[in-house]
Amino acid sequence: MLRKLALAAVAALTISASSALADDALFHDLGGRDGIATIVDDATANFLADPRIKATFDNTNMDRFKTNLTDQLCVVAGGPCVYKGQSMHDAHKGLHLTNADFNALVEDLQAGMDKVGVSFATQNRLLARLAPMNRDVVTK
């Protein structure tokens, strides 16, 4: 009986250890914080060149935006970062963004990840965690 319990405990520990490893797998697949920072650089250049959404950033401090977005994606991907920016809801309040705006941003982010060579499957693992933010970002 004790032996079975011990085995179960070992099994449980193994499972939790492997899930802890799996949790930052995406962070590593995106190239760590440096990789994410490069993606954010490219994506931000795309945002600012995109006639559909560039006006959204008219009053944005882009350096701070890039730092915040990098930290946020790092956290979302399971990395050891701290996001110091506003909540998604507060950050987008009053911007009247549409679903089309949100998707335009996704397309620009995808293009950024393409440029860095992030595989489509890995891109989708990140986008799957970002997609629900649609509810806080789209206010129109």
Place this chain on the structure above:
Amino acid sequence: MRIDVLAALAAVSTSLLAIAPAFADDAPQPASSGSVIDQGMSMFDDGKLLATGGVSDLEGAGGGGLATWALTTGYGTRDGVGLDGHFTYIALPDYSLWTEGVAVGLWDRVELSYAHLTFDTEKVGAALGLGKDFEFDQDVVGAKVKIVGDAIYDQDSWLPQIAVGAQYKSTDHVDILHAVGAKSGDGTDFYVAATKLFLEESLLVDVTLRETKANQFGILGFGGDKNDSYSSEFEGSAAYLFSRDFALGGEFRTKPDNLGIAKENDAWDVFAAYFINKHVSVTLAYLNLGNIVIKDNQQGAYLSLQVGL
């Protein structure tokens, strides 16, 4: 007949592919406050992500090929509309089937569709005394409404996007349909579709339940000598997304078996869909419809082209 149709499709495809690059990199312009035409065109916001409108299925609704999905056709978001048309040609060993149609998606909520199916009996027509290349024509008018969920955004939930819909189908040559045992030349299908994109896995899955009396999608009428009540049928698709513009998948669809003259089989396909851009997509499939009247193993090529605003 088959050669004419193929030639026409090839011509249409070629001309559309020639137009496609012109669309490919036209970054949508901000909504203009200019002319009425500009304002009208801005309704077509093209705001959905590539491939998330699905393609046009056999019956003209947004879906795969055999299965109708819960997704609203086209690329209009909840603030816009999408409009598309399709041409589909199916070459079976002993028959051919051609469908064309148009569909509109309103506010990513409501879908209205119309399709015209032409079923060419080729040599079987002669064998049955109808005449070679005898054709059955069917009109399908469909409506679909999204009830709950979002297949794309609700990635933190197991809830799929769920839509309900109806398709009114009307087939000509009712006297012949009666002669083969069908009870009616027209009928209405009702369905509930659940579709979800498992983005983490790059996998799109659809499960649809359909209440129908249709024999061979309605091409052989509705109800029959063996059974004249509604049957609950299943249709489903699974598609793996290899990239933003390319998916491979398979589908399965059960059908009623109402007619005494021939056993009707379930249908399946494997397909490849290529989304050239938000205006043009091409779907190629290998489709198996099983037995159709006096001919077994009706499997062949399915080629579909969708164009949209």
